[in-house]
Amino acid sequence: GENVEQHPSTLSVQEGDSAVIKCTYSDSASNYFPWYKQELGKRPQLIIDIRSNVGEKKDQRIAVTLNKTAKHFSLHITETQPEDSAVYFCAPSNTGKLIFGQGTTLQVKP
Amino acid sequence: ETGVTQTPRHLVMGMTNKKSLKCEQHLGHNAMYWYKQSAKKPLELMFVYNFKEQTENNSVPSRFSPECPNSSHLFLHLHTLQPEDSALYLCASSQGRGQANQPQHFGDGTRLSIL
Numbered sequence: 386g387e388n389v390e391q392h393p394s395t396l397s398v399q400e401g402d403s404a405v406i407k408c409t410y411s412d413s414a415s416n417y418f419p420w421y422k423q424e425l426g427k428r429p430q431l432i433i434d435i436r437s438n439v440g441e442k443k444d445q446r447i448a449v450t451l452n453k454t455a456k457h458f459s460l461h462i463t464e465t466q467p468e469d470s471a472v473y474f475c476a477p478s479n480t481g482k483l484i485f486g487q488g489t490t491l492q493v494k495p
Numbered sequence: 496e497t498g499v500t501q502t503p504r505h506l507v508m509g510m511t512n513k514k515s516l517k518c519e520q521h522l523g524h525n526a527m528y529w530y531k532q533s534a535k536k537p538l539e540l541m542f543v544y545n546f547k548e549q550t551e552n553n554s555v556p557s558r559f560s561p562e563c564p565n566s567s568h569l570f571l572h573l574h575t576l577q578p579e580d581s582a583l584y585l586c587a588s589s590q591g592r593g594q595a596n597q598p599q600h601f602g603d604g605t606r607l608s609i610l
Contacts, residue, residue: 389537417596428499428585428601429538436596474538481526481589481596482551485538 387412391475391486398465399494406489408475409457415477418451418458423488424471432473433460465493498522501586501602509610510576516605518569518586526591527569528599529561532583544569573607581609 388411398404408418419434435442435449435458442449448461458477462469470493476483499520508514520527529541543551544563558580560572569586583606587599 419598428603430601431598434598476538478596481591482540482543483538483599484540487535487537 387415387477387484389475389477389484389486391473391489393489394487395490395492397492397494400465400467402465404460404462404465404469404491404493406460406473406475406491407457408459408477408486410475410477410484411456412477412479412484413453413456414479415456417478417481418449419476419478419483420449420460421474421476421485422471423474429474462491465491467493467495469493498600499586499588499602501584501605503605504603505606505608507608507610508573508576510578512576513572513574515573516571516584516586516607518571518602520567520569520586520588520600520602522588522600524588524590524600525566526589526597527563527566528587528589529569529571530585530587530601532585532604534582538585542571576607576609578609581607583607 416437421429422432423429446463451458472488475486502517527544531539541555542561547563562570583604585604586602589597589599591597
């Protein structure tokens, strides 16, 4: 089955700095790569996704880059704000069945 | 966002009780999912339904019994649970048949505690 790992497991940055979270996966057939954000006590929410025919996608301060050869994709958050503090999950998929990573806790210090 | 609604939000039950969790989606989706989220562990997919048919059972114990009467409603019937079943149970929905890699939209979850 698919093995998914996220690094780092925790990340603390100063407000305004950038944050990068990396997700590695094992299934070379994976073709859909979403990132979810879960604030404390709230539902996971999709923040950005990318498909295997695209190498990079950007949405304002958030971007995702994909390296299919190396089987990893990364979440980039620029100009971080305190409201970016949350747990972030990657969930690669090839059949519509999302396989979630263990999560990365991001803390943005004011 | 109230596209996916779960009830109850919190549930405390004994190991011999029978209870049900409910999920309703108002997004016109055709696929619905149950996930389990335990502390310190990744979200675990439990069941997948496409157009009311179960297409995935991720080796879930029989004390969890899903039901999908239509594309908008999903239930999880609970019976004789164990303390290790205490977790947040999340429902999600998506367009398509679940194999098309469509974004999944989650509900707020039911926090279940087994005494």
